[in-house]
Amino acid sequence: MGGDADVDALAVLVADAEGVSDAARAVQIREVRVLAAAGLLAEKQAAGASEKVKAREMALRGIAAELAGVFVTTDRTLQRRIDEARDLVENYPVTMAAWEAGRIVRGHVRVIQEVGCLVPVEERAEFERVAVGKCERETPNRVREALRMLAERIHPRTFTERHEEAAAGRCVRVQAGADGMSDLIATLPTVIADGIVDRLTRQAREVINARAQADVAGAGATPDDARADASGGITDAITTVCDGSTFVDARTIDQVRADVFSDLLLAGAPALDPTATGDGDGDGTLGKIRAHVQVAVSALTLMGADDGPADLAGRSPIDAATARELAGNATSWDRLLTHPVTGTVLECDSYRPTAAMVRLLRARDRRCRFPGCRQPAIRCELDHTIAVSVGGPTQAGNLAHLCKRHHDVKHHTRWQVRQLPGGRLVWTSPTGRVYREDAPPPLVAFAITEPPGPTAPTGRGDGHSDSTRAPARRPSGESRSGPGSAGPPPF
Structure with missing residues (x-):
C-alpha cells in the first residue's frame, strides 16, 4: 500500500523513467538516421560504376565492416540494420514523425515496418496513417494482428498470389544455442509445416504406444490403459528387450518427436528424387548423401x-x-x-x-x-x-x-x-x-607453471616442454596431455 512518502518517491521514479524513455528514444532515432546515411554513402560510392549493383554491394560491405567494429557486432548484422534503417527513413515518413514526436515507441515502429512490407508502395501512406492511430491506443504485442488484418484489407492482390511468391523464399537455417544445442528453423508454407508436426506427433505416439504395450503383459494393464498413458505426453520408464539387451526408454513425446525428426532427415531418402533411375537398383544420389560435419x-x-x-x-x-x-x-x-x-x-x-x-x-x-x-x-x-x-x-x-x-x-x-x-x-x-x-585457440595447450631456475634443464629445443617441468593447472573441462611428449596429440 505505502504512505504519502512512498507515493512521492514513486512519482519521482516515474518522472525519471519518462526522462530515460525520452533519452532512449532520441538515441534510437539518431542511430537509425546514422545507419540510413551509411546506406546512402554506399549508394554514392557506387554511382557511375559500370556494374552498379555489385559496386554498391561491395561498398555497403566495406562500410558495414567498418561500423561493425564500433557497434561490436558482425558486418552481416550491420548490413542488415543499414538496410532496415534506410527502408524506415525513406519509406515510412509518417511512422518516423510519430516516433520522433513520442506518439509511438520502438516496438510499434518494428511492427509497422514488418507488416508494412506486405502493402504496396502506393497504398503505404494510408496504411501508415491508420496504423499509427491504432498503435497510439495499444501496446506493440497487441497491435500486431490488427495491423496484419489492415494490410490484408488494403492490399490489392489476392492472398493466393502473394503466398505463391512468399513460398519461393522457403529456407532452412541453424541458430546455435547453449549447452551444445541449436534451433533448426525451417521457413515453410503453413500447411506443410503443420503437416510435418502432425506426422511427427503421430509417429511419436506410435513409438510410445508400442513400448507401453510391450510392458502390458508384465504389468497386468490393458492396451487401452497403455494408450491413455501415452497420449498424455509423459510416461514412466519402460524396460524393453531388443536383440537380447535391455534398455530403459523414458522419453517424452516431445523428445521422441525430435528423435524421429532427426532420424528422418539424417537417414531417410526423399520421396521425390530426380536422380533416382527407377530401375530397382535402390535410392538415387540424394538418398545416399550423408551429413558432413567437422x-x-x-x-x-x-x-x-x-x-x-x-x-x-x-x-x-x-x-x-x-x-x-x-x-x-x-x-x-x-x-x-x-x-x-x-x-x-x-x-x-x-x-x-x-x-x-x-x-x-x-x-x-x-x-x-x-x-x-x-x-x-x-x-x-x-x-x-x-x-x-x-x-x-x-x-x-x-x-x-x-x-x-x-x-x-x-x-x-x-x-x-x-x-x-x-x-x-x-x-x-x-x-x-x-x-x-588470431587463429582459434587449440583444444589442448601446455604451459609452464614456473620459470626454469639457474640449474633447471633448458628443454630439448624441439618445440616440446622438458619432461621435468610440471604442466600448469587447467580449468575444469579443459583437456591436456601429460608432461613432455608422453600424451598423444589432439585429434
Whole structure:
C-alpha cells in the first residue's frame, strides 16, 4: 500500500523513467538516421560504376565492416540494420514523425515496418496513417494482428498470389544455442509445416504406444490403459528387450518427436528424387548423401580420460559422448600435432592420402578469418594473403580461410590484411582501424607453471616442454596431455 512518502518517491521514479524513455528514444532515432546515411554513402560510392549493383554491394560491405567494429557486432548484422534503417527513413515518413514526436515507441515502429512490407508502395501512406492511430491506443504485442488484418484489407492482390511468391523464399537455417544445442528453423508454407508436426506427433505416439504395450503383459494393464498413458505426453520408464539387451526408454513425446525428426532427415531418402533411375537398383544420389560435419576433439577426451567438450568447427561446443560416437563412425581422421607451449598447429596428417596443406589450414583456422565471422572453414575459400600475381607464395604462412562474402570484401574494397607468424591476421579498415584476428585457440595447450631456475634443464629445443617441468593447472573441462611428449596429440 505505502504512505504519502512512498507515493512521492514513486512519482519521482516515474518522472525519471519518462526522462530515460525520452533519452532512449532520441538515441534510437539518431542511430537509425546514422545507419540510413551509411546506406546512402554506399549508394554514392557506387554511382557511375559500370556494374552498379555489385559496386554498391561491395561498398555497403566495406562500410558495414567498418561500423561493425564500433557497434561490436558482425558486418552481416550491420548490413542488415543499414538496410532496415534506410527502408524506415525513406519509406515510412509518417511512422518516423510519430516516433520522433513520442506518439509511438520502438516496438510499434518494428511492427509497422514488418507488416508494412506486405502493402504496396502506393497504398503505404494510408496504411501508415491508420496504423499509427491504432498503435497510439495499444501496446506493440497487441497491435500486431490488427495491423496484419489492415494490410490484408488494403492490399490489392489476392492472398493466393502473394503466398505463391512468399513460398519461393522457403529456407532452412541453424541458430546455435547453449549447452551444445541449436534451433533448426525451417521457413515453410503453413500447411506443410503443420503437416510435418502432425506426422511427427503421430509417429511419436506410435513409438510410445508400442513400448507401453510391450510392458502390458508384465504389468497386468490393458492396451487401452497403455494408450491413455501415452497420449498424455509423459510416461514412466519402460524396460524393453531388443536383440537380447535391455534398455530403459523414458522419453517424452516431445523428445521422441525430435528423435524421429532427426532420424528422418539424417537417414531417410526423399520421396521425390530426380536422380533416382527407377530401375530397382535402390535410392538415387540424394538418398545416399550423408551429413558432413567437422569436429575437433582431444585424444584424452576421445579415449574417455576426461569429458571435456569437443568443438564443432565454426559453430559451438558439443558434448564428449556425441564426439566419441561420431569418431567411432568416422571413415577417416585428421591428426593435429600442436606446439606444446603455444598450442599452434604445427602439422597435420591423415590415414588416407589428401592435400596436407589444405588439412593443416582447415585445422588451424576452423572458421572464416575475417573479424567477427563464424562461417566454418569447410564452407570457406582459401585465400592468398599476398596474391600470387604479385609474388605471394602458396604456403601456410600466406594462406587463410575466408568465406565468399569476406573474400569479396578483401578483393573489392579498401580493407587490407597482412599475415604474421602463427597464422595471425592483422586487418586494417578503410578508415585506419586495426583488428587482430588470431587463429582459434587449440583444444589442448601446455604451459609452464614456473620459470626454469639457474640449474633447471633448458628443454630439448624441439618445440616440446622438458619432461621435468610440471604442466600448469587447467580449468575444469579443459583437456591436456601429460608432461613432455608422453600424451598423444589432439585429434
